[in-house]
Amino acid sequence: MAKKLPAKDVVLVGFGWTAAILGQELTDAGLDVLAIERGAWRDTSTDFAVTFAQDELRYMWRRALFEEPARETVTFRNAPNQEALPMRHLGSFLPATGVGGAGVHWNGQTWRFLPTDFVARSHNEQRYGPLPADMTVQDWGITYDELEPHYDRFEYLCGISGKAGNLKGQLQPGGNPFEGPRSRDYPNPPLDMVYGPTLFEAAAKATGHKPFPCPAANMSRAYTNPLGVEMGPCTYCGFCEKFGCGNNSKASPQTTVLPVLMRKDNFELRTECEVLRVNFDAAAKRATGVIYIDAQGEEFEQPAEMVIMCAYALHNPRLLLLSGIGMPYDPKTGQGAVGKNYAYQITSGVDVFFDDKILNPFVGAGALGVGIDDYNGDNFDHSGLGFIGGGYLACWDTNARPIEHHPTPEGTPKWGGAWKKAVAKNYLTTASISTHGAVMSHRNNYLDLDPTYRDIYGRPLMRMTFDFTDNEHKMSDYLTDRATDIAKAMNAREVHAKKRTGHYSIVPYQTTHNTGGAIMGADPKTSVVNKYLQSWDLHNLFVLGACAFPQNAGYNPTGTVAALAYHTAAAIKTQYLKNPGFLVQA
Amino acid sequence: MSAPNFNRREMLTAGVLVGSAAALDATDRAQARSISGDVPWQEGQANKPDIAKPGTYLFLTAAEAACLDAALSRLIPKDELGPGAKEAGVTFFLDRQLAGPYGEASHWYMQGPWKKGEPTQGYQSRMTPAELYRAAIKAIDAHSGDKYSGKTFSQLTAAQQDEILKGLEKGDIDLKTVDAKSFFTMFLQNTMEGFFSDPLYGGNRDMVGWKLIGFPGARYDYRPYVKKHGQKLALEPVGITGRPAWKPA
Ligand SMILES: Cc1cc2nc3c(=O)[nH]c(=O)nc-3n(C[C@H](O)[C@H](O)[C@H](O)COP(=O)(O)OP(=O)(O)OC[C@H]3O[C@@H](n4cnc5c(N)ncnc54)[C@H](O)[C@@H]3O)c2cc1C
Numbered sequence: 001m002a003k004k005l006p007a008k009d010v011v012l013v014g015f016g017w018t019a020a021i022l023g024q025e026l027t028d029a030g031l032d033v034l035a036i037e038r039g040a041w042r043d044t045s046t047d048f049a050v051t052f053a054q055d056e057l058r059y060m061w062r063r064a065l066f067e068e069p070a071r072e073t074v075t076f077r078n079a080p081n082q083e084a085l086p087m088r089h090l091g092s093f094l095p096a097t098g099v100g101g102a103g104v105h106w107n108g109q110t111w112r113f114l115p116t117d118f119v120a121r122s123h124n125e126q127r128y129g130p131l132p133a134d135m136t137v138q139d140w141g142i143t144y145d146e147l148e149p150h151y152d153r154f155e156y157l158c159g160i161s162g163k164a165g166n167l168k169g170q171l172q173p174g175g176n177p178f179e180g181p182r183s184r185d186y187p188n189p190p191l192d193m194v195y196g197p198t199l200f201e202a203a204a205k206a207t208g209h210k211p212f213p214c215p216a217a218n219m220s221r222a223y224t225n226p227l228g229v230e231m232g233p234c235t236y237c238g239f240c241e242k243f244g245c246g247n248n249s250k251a252s253p254q255t256t257v258l259p260v261l262m263r264k265d266n267f268e269l270r271t272e273c274e275v276l277r278v279n280f281d282a283a284a285k286r287a288t289g290v291i292y293i294d295a296q297g298e299e300f301e302q303p304a305e306m307v308i309m310c311a312y313a314l315h316n317p318r319l320l321l322l323s324g325i326g327m328p329y330d331p332k333t334g335q336g337a338v339g340k341n342y343a344y345q346i347t348s349g350v351d352v353f354f355d356d357k358i359l360n361p362f363v364g365a366g367a368l369g370v371g372i373d374d375y376n377g378d379n380f381d382h383s384g385l386g387f388i389g390g391g392y393l394a395c396w397d398t399n400a401r402p403i404e405h406h407p408t409p410e411g412t413p414k415w416g417g418a419w420k421k422a423v424a425k426n427y428l429t430t431a432s433i434s435t436h437g438a439v440m441s442h443r444n445n446y447l448d449l450d451p452t453y454r455d456i457y458g459r460p461l462m463r464m465t466f467d468f469t470d471n472e473h474k475m476s477d478y479l480t481d482r483a484t485d486i487a488k489a490m491n492a493r494e495v496h497a498k499k500r501t502g503h504y505s506i507v508p509y510q511t512t513h514n515t516g517g518a519i520m521g522a523d524p525k526t527s528v529v530n531k532y533l534q535s536w537d538l539h540n541l542f543v544l545g546a547c548a549f550p551q552n553a554g555y556n557p558t559g560t561v562a563a564l565a566y567h568t569a570a571a572i573k574t575q576y577l578k579n580p581g582f583l584v585q586a
Numbered sequence: 587m588s589a590p591n592f593n594r595r596e597m598l599t600a601g602v603l604v605g606s607a608a609a610l611d612a613t614d615r616a617q618a619r620s621i622s623g624d625v626p627w628q629e630g631q632a633n634k635p636d637i638a639k640p641g642t643y644l645f646l647t648a649a650e651a652a653c654l655d656a657a658l659s660r661l662i663p664k665d666e667l668g669p670g671a672k673e674a675g676v677t678f679f680l681d682r683q684l685a686g687p688y689g690e691a692s693h694w695y696m697q698g699p700w701k702k703g704e705p706t707q708g709y710q711s712r713m714t715p716a717e718l719y720r721a722a723i724k725a726i727d728a729h730s731g732d733k734y735s736g737k738t739f740s741q742l743t744a745a746q747q748d749e750i751l752k753g754l755e756k757g758d759i760d761l762k763t764v765d766a767k768s769f770f771t772m773f774l775q776n777t778m779e780g781f782f783s784d785p786l787y788g789g790n791r792d793m794v795g796w797k798l799i800g801f802p803g804a805r806y807d808y809r810p811y812v813k814k815h816g817q818k819l820a821l822e823p824v825g826i827t828g829r830p831a832w833k834p835a
């Protein structure tokens with residue numbers, strides 16, 4: 001029997017980006033908040049200090065900061081008629097474990113989605129006619145305008161470096177002209193640009209595109225955020241994504257919120273405690289708290305007035321399924337919503353090899369680059385193309401850590417003397433353009449519980465059924481071709497396009513942009529949460545993170561994840577606390 | 587969690603808990619913690635890397651090391667550009683990796699049932715990296731012996747060795763006890779790791795991997811160089827533990 005503990009006003013499940021935001025906001029409202037995190041405490045000076053943070057083997061390849069598959073993983077298959085097998089070691093995505101979540105080891109590429117992304121179904125159908133029957137794309141039930149103030153709050157919390165392209169409807173030279181209108185400019189100017197991206201910028205302009213510096217959570221100068229937390233300027237160390245920042249220069253929960261939140265009397269954090277499930281009352285109307293297990297193996301019942309799931313996009317749907325909350329999605333009938341519309345990102349790249357241009361690519365930062373949005377969302381006419389959606393193209397210079405990054409031209413063997421010569425020749429003189437494509441939801445892409453494989457506690461692993469569809473491949477090929485056009489205008493010796501072909505594979509790292517599974521919407525039959533990320537089943541349960549995305553857009557998710565989190569916090573503070581109950585009537 | 591974290595936890599067990607932070611259940615191994623009222627910080631808690639300890643091989647036998655030395659000399663050969671993987675100490679690096687948590691697959695999901703799976707489903711062998719190396723090296727020497735009148739892999743000519751390595755890479759050679767392609771993929775990846783990782787793990791000796799390509803190593807502040815577009819910076823590489831030139835001879 002689990003030992004019952006004194007009740008709290010709010011329990012946050014997990015303690016990464018979304019939990020830090022909710023913790024800060026709800027303690028401000030005077031609530032007594034407890035965060036329960038399965039991983040350990042970690043902070044800049046002890047865990048990613050400048051004296052040892054720049055260790056590629058340990059952090060990237062030995063996965064020091066990430067989830068351990070030995071404890072929990074997913075099983076995976078491409079299609080419902082295959083047998084799913086466990087992802088035995090990490091590959092395609094790198095979920096976090098530990099305080100700060102993936103906020104510790106993200107890049108900091110901090111985007112807003114386009115206004116039309118939130119109405120993907122109605123907008124595309126209106127412009128191009130009915131979508132294919134198996135494309136289960138939905139509108140979000142929220143608009144860009146509703147989220148704008150919340151995007152703004154996150155950008156100022158983080159000190160995003162960037163250049164506005166659309167200030168209250170006025171286009172701004174040098175910014176992204178396709179972005180939705182923003183109420184004010186970014187809090188910090190763009191980062192200084194290294195050589196490679198400036199060559200892309202010139203070629204993009206010459207080919208009629210509209211390049212801009214990508215928005216970055218790496219500080220272009222010292223910054224004090226609205227909570228009074230100070231960050232130092234980024235030193236372009238090139239050990240950013242997959243690493244913690246030693247300089248307090250990358251926005252993370254540790255560098256933006258925790259110095260304030262951890263000192264509050266009405267906040268408590270329990271680490272190395274894993275939430276096993278959410279409990280609810282006999283009438284199945286309210287969550288009553290959570291059951292968690294600590295590192296010693298003892299189980300506790302933690303009662304709470306409100307439960308907020310902040311355990312990342314993959315773990316929230318699994319906890320819902322394990323707790324028996326909501327109706328699991330069935331791809332055969334299309335009924336049920338928990339696990340529905342799992343989506344991801346489709347990426348590709350074009351390598352650009354120069355002979356004479358020394359790029360020094362090791363001078364880099366997680367979100368340092370120049371991008372174009374000409375082919376994102378519905379920024380271009382899709383008539384006759386056979387797909388919807390798009391993505392940004394960018395020439396990033398995030399790093400040149402040599403185990404991961406040693407580009408060689410097409411046709412080079414993977415080892416031996418010729419390989420060695422090619423690596424030595426091209427390491428300093430190669431740039432790369434990447435494409436960051438949307439993934440539309442599809443009837444057969446979903447999450448459920450695996451019938452065979454178990455986690456360390458003996459509970460079913462989550463089963464992921466996912467593949468890229470025709471829409472993704474056509475779209476990604478189109479983006480790669482456009483990137484190749486620009487690459488050719490960079491006057492390089494050689495250009496090598498690397499299209500994403502074939503089935504989705506769990507093996508190579510692509511992105512940690514897992515979305516869907518607990519999607520938001522306007523209808524409880526086709527969504528798990530309403531626009532406030534409030535469960536349609538239990539009114540005091542909120543489910544945060546990218547699991548709320550009905551499909552994925554052509555951007556990194558966290559700007560939108562955080563904007564939704566602020567939107568939820570505002571709704572709890574201004575509406576829910578006054579009158580606890582469903583904020584939207586089903 | 588890695589070994590360094592474990593040390594940290596032992597410290598916590600010893601009762602050196604931070605200020606207002608208290609153990610949730612301080613009875614036996616105080617791992618779970620309750621933290622409130624402050625940002626916990628304490629001296630001596632740096633979560634530092636595990637340095638490869640010098641000395642003789644801990645995992646590899648002499649015969650296995652000979653096989654790896656030979657194969658590494660083909661994967662990244664010594665040539666006019668400089669030392670290769672063998673000279674960089676990659677065999678020693680592999681030994682330390684295989685003797686440690688990586689070799690044991692201690693972070694991997696290693697529960698059955700075991701199925702072959704599709705390539706998109708990734709590694710599905712029940713062997714840990716240490717087991718896979720042990721079995722594969724044995725099978726490669728056996729294959730060499732069958733083909734070249736009893737010779738081990740390391741006794742073959744460079745051209746013969748290359749032919750076998752290519753066969754493993756393509757999966758054309760049947761090693762019987764292990765999947766040749768899985769082994770080769772892992773071996774090549776580990777070779778890159780040993781050649782290009784920080785020297786503290788025992789490979790990349792004298793930073794030869796970094797010198798080959800011009801990577802300055804474990805530096806942390808490139809602000810003066812951001813705008814030096816197109817300029818060769820000629821920054822001597824430096825490792826986490828420093829660089830040989832910093833130490834008195
Ligand atoms: C390498 C990498 C690069 C990335 N780069 C970018 C980028 O450039 N731009 C961008 O927009 N996004 C990026 N992301 C994604 C970004 O990090 C996530 O979107 C963001 O962190 C999600 O916030 P979250 O609160 O949902 O989850 P997280 O921040 O991951 O936090 C979830 C926390 O919950 C804990 N948890 C899980 N299950 C339980 C349980 N049962 N009990 C207790 N605790 C639990 C986890 O340990 C974790 O600490 C990147 C991610 C990675 C891994």
Ligand code: SF4
Nearest residue numbers: 234235237240245250
């Ligand atoms: S690149 Fe900048 S923000 Fe990223 S880890 Fe290095 S110093 Fe920090």
